[in-house]
Amino acid sequence: MNNNETYYRQIDLPAGDLHIYASDRLFQDMGSKVLEMANNNLQIPNIRYMSYTPDAHVGVGTCIGTTAVWGAENGYVSPSIVGSDIGCGMRVHVTNMQAEDLKDVRLRRKLVKAIEKLIPVESHARGYFSDIRLEHVLRKGLHGLPGKYVPDSYTPRKATSLTHVESSGFRFNEDVLDRLPEHVWHRSHRQLGTLGGGNHFVEIQSIQLHEDNYDVAQQWGLKDGQVIVMIHSGSRAWGGAVNQYCSSEVAKTMRQLGHGTADPKLQFAPIGSAAGDTYINLMYSALNFAIVNRHLLAYAVREAFRDTIGSGVELRTLYDLMHNYACGEEEGEDSYFIHRKGATRALPGGHPGNPAPYLTTGHPALIPGSMGTASYLMVGAAGGADNYYSICHGAGRIRSRNATKQLVSVDEFAASMRVGCEDEIVVNHRALESILDESPQAYKDVDQIIESVVGAGLATVVAKCSPLATVKGV
C-alpha cells in the first residue's frame, strides 16, 4: 500500500458536503455524473450526511455506493436511494471441506448440476417451496418459516441460521401488505427460493486467511483453504413491486409539498407522511422476503452438497447481511435513519450493534467480487464510525451491460474463467454468451476497491475467497 495515497476526501458541492472514500485513482475514474447525482441527493431536505464508497457508480436517481443519513426527528426516506432490489445482499455458509476435496473438475460440475436442480435459475422458473406461507415470510422474516426449513433450530451454541445474521426479520405495520395486488403475491410466492438474474449468484469458493486477522478468523471458525458458499440475491419481484407502487405514491406527495430536484427519478418523502411511512413498512416486508430468500437458497445448496458429497458435509451459517436498504439505527444516544445503496454495514468488534455471536470480533462483512475474481470476508474497523460504518458492496460496474457485450468476446470471457483447464471455474451455463454482460471486464478491479476500504481505515480483510464454481441466473 502506498502511504502517500489519499483514501478520503470531502467535496463541497453546491447543495452540501459529499464524503468520498476512495483512492485518488478510483476517485478520478468516478466522473462528473456521480457528483451531479450526489448534488441532487443533497437537495433532499434535512440530510445530515452523505458519502460514496470506492465502488460508487451511476444508478437510477442515485449512485450505487451511497450512504445517506437523516436524523430520526425530521427525517426523509427515498425509495430511489434504496432502489429496486430492496434487501439485496450476501450470505455465506462454511463447509467442513478443503479446496483439495474439490480439485477434480468433474466433481465441481456435479455439484453445480445438483445446485441447479434445486435452485431454479431461469427468469420465469418457479421455486420449490410452495408449502411456505408468503404472508408469514413477509410479516416475520425467518421467524415466519416452518421449522423444517430452519435445520439448525434456535440452539445458541451452534452456528444457527437465526442468530448468525444481521437481521432475522423486520416488524412493521402489516396493514400495508394488501396494497400490492394479487398477481404480485402469486408471483412472489412462486419465486421463493429462486436466484434471480444480473449479478446474483451462488458461488463455491476457497478461502485464504489474511495474516492480520488470524485471531478473528479463528473465532469465526475459519481455516485456511476451507470451502465456503457465497450467495448474492434479493427480494425478486416483491421488492420491485414495492418500489414501483411506492415511488408513484411518493411522487404524488412530492407534488403536493412542492418538493423536487433536477432529477425527476429521485423520489423522497418525509418520514411520518402517509406515502413515506407506507414505503418504510412495505420496504421492511421486502427486506424480510430477501432475507428469507437467501436462507432458502442456502437450504437448497445444503441439500445439493449432501446429495453430491454425502450426508457428513456441513454448511454452517457464517453471516447474512444486506447492501440495499434503509432503516433506523442507533449509535450511543443518537438515533438516525440511514440509507445504504450498494453499501455494506461493517461494525468493529465491541460495537453493541453486532449480533451476540460476533460481539467481540465484529460481524463478517461479505463483499462479492465479479465473476472469476476474488470475493472478500471483511471486518469493520473503529475508523468506520466516521462513515456510519458503511463500506463497499463489491467491485462496482464500470461498463453498461450492452457496452460489455460489444467489447468482450465469448472466448475472452471463457479464458478468464479458465475454461478447459483443470482449475476451471465451473459455470452452470454451457453458453457463456447469455451471461457475457457479467464478465470481469464489466467491473472495476475488486482488489483496488478493497485496498481503498482498508486504506481509509473502514475495515480490514479476514479472508480472500477464490471462486471454484459459480451458479448464475439469467
Place this chain on the structure above:
DNA sequence: ATGTGC
C-alpha cells in the same frame, strides 16, 4: 435489479 420498456 425487474414477469422490464417511449
